[in-house]
Amino acid sequence: MVQDLGFDAYAYLNVQPVRIFAISNYASEWQVRYLTQNYAAIDLVVSMAKEQMKAFAWAAAAPRSLSKPLRRFYSEPGDFGIRSGISIPVRTAFGHLSMLTLASHKPSLSLETDIDQIAAVTAVAQLHAKMEQQDAAPTASVEIDLKAKQALCLKWSAEGKTMKDIASIEGMSFATVNFHLNNARKALDAGSLAQATALATKLKLI
Numbered sequence: 001m002v003q004d005l006g007f008d009a010y011a012y013l014n015v016q017p018v019r020i021f022a023i024s025n026y027a028s029e030w031q032v033r034y035l036t037q038n039y040a041a042i043d044l045v046v047s048m049a050k051e052q053m054k055a056f057a058w059a060a061a062a063p064r065s066l067s068k069p070l071r072r073f074y075s076e077p078g079d080f081g082i083r084s085g086i087s088i089p090v091r092t093a094f095g096h097l098s099m100l101t102l103a104s105h106k107p108s109l110s111l112e113t114d115i116d117q118i119a120a121v122t123a124v125a126q127l128h129a130k131m132e133q134q135d136a137a138p139t140a141s142v143e144i145d146l147k148a149k150q151a152l153c154l155k156w157s158a159e160g161k162t163m164k165d166i167a168s169i170e171g172m173s174f175a176t177v178n179f180h181l182n183n184a185r186k187a188l189d190a191g192s193l194a195q196a197t198a199l200a201t202k203l204k205l206i
Helices: 029-034 044-052 068-075 117-134 148-158 165-171 174-187 193-202
Strands: 009-015 019-024 056-059 084-091 097-104 138-141
Touching: 019 029, 029 138, 044 056, 044 084, 044 097, 148 165, 148 174, 148 193, 165 174, 174 193
Parallel strands: none
Antiparallel strands: 009 019, 009 097, 019 138, 056 084, 084 097
16 A cells, blocks of 8 residues: 555556556546646656656646646646655656656655665566556546547458458548558557557557
8 A cells, every 4th residue: 555655645657659548546536637638748747757767756836937827737736635746657668658656745755765766666667567467447548539430441451451452342442541541550659550550459449
């Protein structure tokens, strides 16, 4: 239990180009708001995790140099008792990021006295592997929605059909099939059609 370690809450966040999901005991309202408003894109804690790739402590107070919308974002966690924390990021497959945050209602935490950094990084790496292995259900998530034609063409591709085959089966032109598959690849931030198909299958989009 995180309470036994002196923290109030935890959040495991997996950040991917096409999917962000959390496993956390944060208030469900905050989890949904964070993901649906795409706060990960402006959260300095996530930015710091990507840049540093090592454990660090943070406080929810917004730097004065930030814009009013950003300052408002940083005031919101306090409404749910999140005022400081220690985040431990790890690099995962395909250059993605996972991070575990241990949060507190205290105004600040100390990285030196509140956590064993080396043990924490090892634990987060093991946690991520376990989550992947068990395909753990997130407490909140946001995923990309492929358009119907994109998903259809990707599904045929996953069945081993060529673009020419798909065009014949669905009564489309080759150019139209290529258009849908290319847009699907871009939407999934994939470098190839094979990767797009694999991602869409893994995320159960097809």
